[in-house]
Amino acid sequence: MALTQVSSNKCAGGFQKVFEHESTELKCKMKFAIYLPPKAETDKCPVFYWLSGLTCTEQNFITKAGSQLAAAEQGIIIVAPDTSPRGCNIEGEDESWDFGTGAGFYVDATQEPWKTNYRMYSYVTDELPKLINANFPTDPDRMSISGHSMGGHGALICALKNPGKYKAYDATVLAGSYSGPQLDILIDQGRDDQFLSASQLLPDNLIAVCSEKKIPVVFRLQPGYDHSYFFIYSFMNDHIKHHAKYLNA
Amino acid sequence: MDLTGGRLNVIAEEGEQQDFSRQSSTMEAYRAVPEPGERTFQRFSVNTNESLRFEPCEDSCPSPTGAEDGHDDVFDKGEYEDEIISIRNQLQGKVTEMENFAGHLEEIFLTVEENFGRREQHLEQHYNDVLQTLSQRYDERASGLQEEKKAKLESLYSQLLVCGQALDASKELIETAQEIYRCQDKRLFLKTVMPTIKRVEEFAKEDVDLALSTGLEFSTPIADLSDVKTMMDSINIVPAPSAPVINPQLPNSATQTSLHVCWSLFSDDTVEYYELYYRPVLEDVSAENTFAPQESKIKVKETHCTVTDLLPNAQYELWVTATNTTGISPASEKALYMTVPSPPVIKQRECSSCPEAALIRWESGNTNPVDSYTVELSETGTGGAKSNITESIVAVPTCQCMIQLQAGRHYLIFVRAVNVGGPSDRSEPISISTTGTFFYLLEDTAHPCLSMSEDGFTIFYGDEELPITAMAFEDNTFTRCVAILGDLIPVRGRHYWEVEVDDETEFRVGVAYKDADRDSYLGANNSSWCMRHIRTPSRHKYEFLHNGWSPDLRITAHPLRIGVALDYDRGTLSFFNANLEQHLHTFHCHFQNYVHPCFSLDNPGALTLHNGIAAPDYAFI
Numbered sequence: 001m002a003l004t005q006v007s008s009n010k011c012a013g014g015f016q017k018v019f020e021h022e023s024t025e026l027k028c029k030m031k032f033a034i035y036l037p038p039k040a041e042t043d044k045c046p047v048f049y050w051l052s053g054l055t056c057t058e059q060n061f062i063t064k065a066g067s068q069l070a071a072a073e074q075g076i077i078i079v080a081p082d083t084s085p086r087g088c089n090i091e092g093e094d095e096s097w098d099f100g101t102g103a104g105f106y107v108d109a110t111q112e113p114w115k116t117n118y119r120m121y122s123y124v125t126d127e128l129p130k131l132i133n134a135n136f137p138t139d140p141d142r143m144s145i146s147g148h149s150m151g152g153h154g155a156l157i158c159a160l161k162n163p164g165k166y167k168a169y170d171a172t173v174l175a176g177s178y179s180g181p182q183l184d185i186l187i188d189q190g191r192d193d194q195f196l197s198a199s200q201l202l203p204d205n206l207i208a209v210c211s212e213k214k215i216p217v218v219f220r221l222q223p224g225y226d227h228s229y230f231f232i233y234s235f236m237n238d239h240i241k242h243h244a245k246y247l248n249a
Numbered sequence: 250m251d252l253t254g255g256r257l258n259v260i261a262e263e264g265e266q267q268d269f270s271r272q273s274s275t276m277e278a279y280r281a282v283p284e285p286g287e288r289t290f291q292r293f294s295v296n297t298n299e300s301l302r303f304e305p306c307e308d309s310c311p312s313p314t315g316a317e318d319g320h321d322d323v324f325d326k327g328e329y330e331d332e333i334i335s336i337r338n339q340l341q342g343k344v345t346e347m348e349n350f351a352g353h354l355e356e357i358f359l360t361v362e363e364n365f366g367r368r369e370q371h372l373e374q375h376y377n378d379v380l381q382t383l384s385q386r387y388d389e390r391a392s393g394l395q396e397e398k399k400a401k402l403e404s405l406y407s408q409l410l411v412c413g414q415a416l417d418a419s420k421e422l423i424e425t426a427q428e429i430y431r432c433q434d435k436r437l438f439l440k441t442v443m444p445t446i447k448r449v450e451e452f453a454k455e456d457v458d459l460a461l462s463t464g465l466e467f468s469t470p471i472a473d474l475s476d477v478k479t480m481m482d483s484i485n486i487v488p489a490p491s492a493p494v495i496n497p498q499l500p501n502s503a504t505q506t507s508l509h510v511c512w513s514l515f516s517d518d519t520v521e522y523y524e525l526y527y528r529p530v531l532e533d534v535s536a537e538n539t540f541a542p543q544e545s546k547i548k549v550k551e552t553h554c555t556v557t558d559l560l561p562n563a564q565y566e567l568w569v570t571a572t573n574t575t576g577i578s579p580a581s582e583k584a585l586y587m588t589v590p591s592p593p594v595i596k597q598r599e600c601s602s603c604p605e606a607a608l609i610r611w612e613s614g615n616t617n618p619v620d621s622y623t624v625e626l627s628e629t630g631t632g633g634a635k636s637n638i639t640e641s642i643v644a645v646p647t648c649q650c651m652i653q654l655q656a657g658r659h660y661l662i663f664v665r666a667v668n669v670g671g672p673s674d675r676s677e678p679i680s681i682s683t684t685g686t687f688f689y690l691l692e693d694t695a696h697p698c699l700s701m702s703e704d705g706f707t708i709f710y711g712d713e714e715l716p717i718t719a720m721a722f723e724d725n726t727f728t729r730c731v732a733i734l735g736d737l738i739p740v741r742g743r744h745y746w747e748v749e750v751d752d753e754t755e756f757r758v759g760v761a762y763k764d765a766d767r768d769s770y771l772g773a774n775n776s777s778w779c780m781r782h783i784r785t786p787s788r789h790k791y792e793f794l795h796n797g798w799s800p801d802l803r804i805t806a807h808p809l810r811i812g813v814a815l816d817y818d819r820g821t822l823s824f825f826n827a828n829l830e831q832h833l834h835t836f837h838c839h840f841q842n843y844v845h846p847c848f849s850l851d852n853p854g855a856l857t858l859h860n861g862i863a864a865p866d867y868a869f870i
Contacts, residue, residue, distance in 0.1 A: 207803045
């Protein structure tokens with residue numbers, strides 16, 4: 001599939017690039033950001049997929065999360081797709097911030113008029129990895145998934161529905177009835193996150209289920225932190241290291 | 250290029266005159282045809298008259314560092330360093346020996362001088378005595394002779410006088426008689442003739458003793474020189490010997506209970522046997538010690554003796570006399586010898602190790618102090634077979650030693666005690682493995698309610714309530730928190746250990762400074778960091794405590810085996826679920842001093858320490 005490079009900036013010794021392509025799943029043009037560490041010039045590197053939250057594009061993460069230094073140090077490629085199909089001209093897609101554009105929720109829609117384009121689950125778990133592996137120096141056996149907010153949910157469901165596919169997982173959503181190879185989940189939650197206080201996020205439920213199901217989770221409540229990219233930035237390092245432990249093993 | 254009988258282009262001109270045949274056997278190992286790209290070296294043979302001829306190299310010169318030509322072993326410092334060190338040690342030992350020997354030589358020199366001085370003196374005196382006696386006799390004889398002469402002369406003189414008198418008297422008589430005879434006066438003649446004839450008759454009756462009163466010969470009595478003879482003879486008699494010279498103690502000649510003593514005689518005396526005296530040198534030399542140590546004696550024919558049945562690490566005073574038929578020599582100087590100490594005893598439970606080093610502690614094994622200790626280590630293969638690699642650390646002043654080691658090996662470590670007599674036997678060894686960090690628990694820090702398994706790695710907090718009075722608190726024990734510290738080796742590197750617990754155990758595990766407050770709980774102060782597990786009926790709770798504060802964390806899978814990773818350089822203390830390889834939490838702190846692993850049980854239960862484990866890769870990412 002043809003990739004068009006949209007931008008390339010040298011960063012932390014490697015390159016932060018953005019590409020565009022025609023997506024067969026989503027039936028529109030999609031952009032994704034990819035960070036290539038210095039190690040990628042000579043070796044195949046593992047891939048860390050990052051799923052952003054509501055209203056984000058591929059830009060927010062690469063400009064605000066501060067992941068490049070840690071990725072360069074650990075020799076990991078980071079791929080951050082957009083959060084939904086764009087420009088599909090579906091009625092009502094721009095009506096609310098948490099539904100439609102910028103709110104793919106990383107699921108495959110089952111109803112009209114959404115189901116033709118809104119197939120972010122398949123995009124993230126199928127088309128995108130194939131594209132990345134075909135065009136970049138990746139180690140196809142080593143990939144992990146992570147995300148923030150809606151993306152955290154997305155990461156979890158992708159991991160739980162594809163046992164063994166992802167080597168490390170992050171999520172802020174309820175676990176399902178997972179049965180597969182052992183997970184090791186790290187979750188950070190800002191204590192001052194307005195969504196938490198509004199009970200839109202329910203980590204206790206996740207923890208309860210995981211405790212019962214013996215799914216190993218370490219959940220950290222970080223005092224003073226909110227929902228923003230400042231929060232993401234602060235703990236990005238810990239998360240990349242957590243992934244590196246498995247990706248580089 | 251064919252070098253056997255061929256010509257080298259470079260020195261073609263000379264080549265015409267010289268013989269290039271290489272059939273001579275002096276050029277050993279010379280390759281006939283060098284491979285392309287291979288180097289040949291400049292060589293010249295020393296044994297033939299071609300010795301000054303050089304062949305240039307085929308290719309470039311050999312590399313100055315040897316790196317490119319593969320002959321690296323010349324620059325391999327490793328073995329040579331060891332050799333150099335051992336040679337240096339040998340030389341140092343030799344220097345000490347020589348210094349001792351020089352000192353001893355001085356002593357010998359002085360003794361020889363003394364001995365011969367004495368012999369000279371003795372001889373002089375001897376001969377002087379003889380001479381004196383002889384001259385005395387001479388004087389006596391001479392004066393005796395004089396006396397005799399005088400006596401004889403006197404008697405002869407008196408005889409002479411008498412004769413003279415008699416002569417005079419006869420002369421007078423004769424004159425008188427002649428006068429009378431010549432007298433013309435007949436009357437006078439008749440008057441005097443008769444008395445005169447009477448006088449002459451009387452006189453004639455007198456026998457003139459013409460015998461000499463004394464003999465003309467002198468008597469020559471036989472001089473009684475027997476005593477002089479005895480004296481002369483005694484010069485030839487062997488005198489009593491001179492004092493021997495006792496040697497200073499030779500290194501490595503003593504054992505724990507015996508001393509090997511040598512001495513020498515520096516004169517030509519004949520000796521029948523020697524007697525070696527010895528007595529222990531007691532420390533207590535106070536005046537009230539009237540009981541002097543007993544001296545013992547050994548009779549020996551040789552000039553050396555091994556004295557046995559002695560005490561270890563003890564000083565003895567020794568001296569020796571030599572005896573022959575004439576008598577006993579004076580005693581030699583007293584020498585001080587020392588028996589070798591008893592071997593030390595390594596305190597197995599007070600030793601600790603990590604991949605780079607081991608800390609060994611021991612008891613002296615001797616009641617009196619020794620000079621120093623020597624620590625010996627040898628590497629053993631994994632099968633327990635001893636290799637020949639042995640290292641010694643000498644002059645260790647105290648009963649502990651930190652030894653640098655290499656990671657992932659097995660060692661046997663021995664200690665010897667050393668005094669002037671030499672080194673003791675090896676102690677019993679301790680086996681050290683430099684896989685992971687290994688330590689025992691510090692029993693003297695344990696809260697009285699804590700008991701320990703026999704192997705020292707499991708602690709129990711029993712159900713029984715001990716009354717406060719029954720609890721023996723010491724200075725170092727925890728008083729509230731039922732805790733104990735571990736004896737981690739003081740090396741600022743990376744250390745990893747694991748703690749095994751069960752589902753119910755309420756514990757605190759982490760690290761603390763040695764001076765952490767014994768009256769407070771682990772994690773409640775700023776000198777301790779720990780992971781705490783609290784069990785409620787519905788769930789597990791976890792805290793990571795330092796200075797009383799903990800982050801808010803949930804852990805869904807209860808760890809039954811906790812990995813603790815301490816990194817001094819990075820200033821981190823991390824906790825893991827070792828069974829799942831899951832990271833739980835990391836403290837970041839610059840540890841000012843050395844820290845000790847700490848463990849406590851908040852409720853009755855038990856936990857087991859596992860160490861000597863190589864840190865897993867994820868522990869120190």
